[in-house]
Amino acid sequence: DAGVTQSPTHLIKTRGQHVTLRCSPISGHKSVSWYQQVLGQGPQFIFQYYEKEERGRGNFPDRFSARQFPNYSSELNVNALLLGDSALYLCASSLGGSGANVLTFGAGSRLTVL
Amino acid sequence: DAKTTQPPSMDCTEGRAANLPCNHSTISGNEYVYWYRQIHSQGPQYIIHGLKNNETNEMASLIITEDRKSSTLILPHATLRDTAVYYCIVIHQSNTGKLIFGQGTTLQVKP
Numbered sequence: 001d002a003g004v005t006q007s008p009t010h011l012i013k014t015r016g017q018h019v020t021l022r023c024s025p026i027s028g029h030k031s032v033s034w035y036q037q038v039l040g041q042g043p044q045f046i047f048q049y050y051e052k053e054e055r056g057r058g059n060f061p062d063r064f065s066a067r068q069f070p071n072y073s074s075e076l077n078v079n080a081l082l083l084g085d086s087a088l089y090l091c092a093s094s095l096g097g098s099g100a101n102v103l104t105f106g107a108g109s110r111l112t113v114l
Numbered sequence: 115d116a117k118t119t120q121p122p123s124m125d126c127t128e129g130r131a132a133n134l135p136c137n138h139s140t141i142s143g144n145e146y147v148y149w150y151r152q153i154h155s156q157g158p159q160y161i162i163h164g165l166k167n168n169e170t171n172e173m174a175s176l177i178i179t180e181d182r183k184s185s186t187l188i189l190p191h192a193t194l195r196d197t198a199v200y201y202c203i204v205i206h207q208s209n210t211g212k213l214i215f216g217q218g219t220t221l222q223v224k225p
Binding site: 044048056094103107108 | 146148150155156157158159160163199201205209210211212213214215216217218
């Protein structure tokens with residue numbers, strides 16, 4: 001079975017632009033979470049979706065938004081990019097319910113903002 | 115969720131056991147201890163979790179002290195591929211997948 005797949009793997013944007021990152025969860029997983037990892041730090045929680053509803057939001061500005069589709073895939077959108085948004089963006093999926101905290105992570109999308 | 119404290123770095127010799135400590139002195143009765151690791155340039159990987167009993171799986175063993183204020187992750191026969199950052203995370207049973215990662219322990223396995 002395929003793991004969690006993310007696209008694109010690398011991208012370069014300039015300040016003020018918009019970016020959309022995509023994630024396909026493991027088959028059968030209904031929960032998707034997004035994390036931001038700045039170089040040298042641990043991942044920081046951004047959003048969690050379960051059954052297409054937002055179940056959690058981290059301490060990130062409104063420029064960050066996400067959604068989950070009927071097939072459980074997800075998009076993370078970031079508007080008005082800042083230099084500080086440069087990071088590895090990780091998507092993780094889980095079964096949800098009692099298995100909600102056993103996450104399978106994708107390899108990430110590395111965003112560079114110039 | 116309770117805060118965890120881990121040493122920033124550790125070394126281990128290939129083939130030997132790696133014992134990674136974690137302090138979680140403020141843990142409550144309905145909080146679990148989870149361990150993840152992150153190998154360079156990859157996403158984090160789930161290793162093991164437990165509540166109060168010791169746990170073992172194909173990757174590692176988790177030893178939780180009787181008072182639950184600390185735990186140790188044991189990699190029984192470390193290999194070079196186990197070089198990674200190891201994160202100890204305490205999670206409430208009602209949590210639905212929001213993980214709070216600290217700085218973790220960078221384990222360097224040497225030949």
